[in-house]
Amino acid sequence: MKLYYMPAACSLSPHIVANELGLEVEFIKVDHNDHATEQGRNFHSISPHGYIPALQLDDGNVLWEGSAIVQYLADQRPERGLAPANGTFERYKLQEMLSFLSTEIHKGFIPLLYAHLAGAYIDVARPKLEKRFAWINGHLADKQFLMGDQFSVADAYLFALAGWGQAPWLKSYYNAPIQLDDLKNLRAWYEGVKGRAAVRQSILQEGLELN
């Protein structure tokens, strides 16, 4: 399998999941500006929307949308428990969380990431994002991970996003003007996830400096 990524982007989520599972995946960097792969291929010929992540299977089929990709990867090693079994209520709760992260957090960041263009829209977008993060902070009050006491693909996704406004090692890539320092549960969760071997491995593989 091949996973197409851009450093420090949302594709860090499937990158972490692949490493957590020890899957054989080739990680291929895509240039943010011209959308060329490391091998000089036009990424649009692989994924029609031109955004990462994209997962190319060995039979040539391509999956895009991070939420689908992480579930596909988790289902390759179901015994590792990164996603509950398909069809169970717990799986729907995971999908609910992935959808929340995708639409409310991931896309909620966009105006802040383009703060210089967003103008007054920041005043609407920032409190919404802060409210969503405050909910996550409360949700983490009595659990170690987003879905309970076990690390899941949702933690990998949130980890990729939560650093955008915070982590010093991401500032040159994604620097959103949002202050999450007071969210103690979120911070503790973030540090815990950052300490995982597969997470550190993924960060380093993307060429990011971890500090």
Ligand SMILES: N[C@@H](CCC(=O)N[C@@H](CS)C(=O)NCC(=O)O)C(=O)O
């Ligand atoms: N709906 C997609 C969105 C992915 C996305 O927003 N990717 C961004 C990076 S986080 C990207 O590739 N941006 C570069 C571009 O659109 O050219 C998903 O959830 O996977």
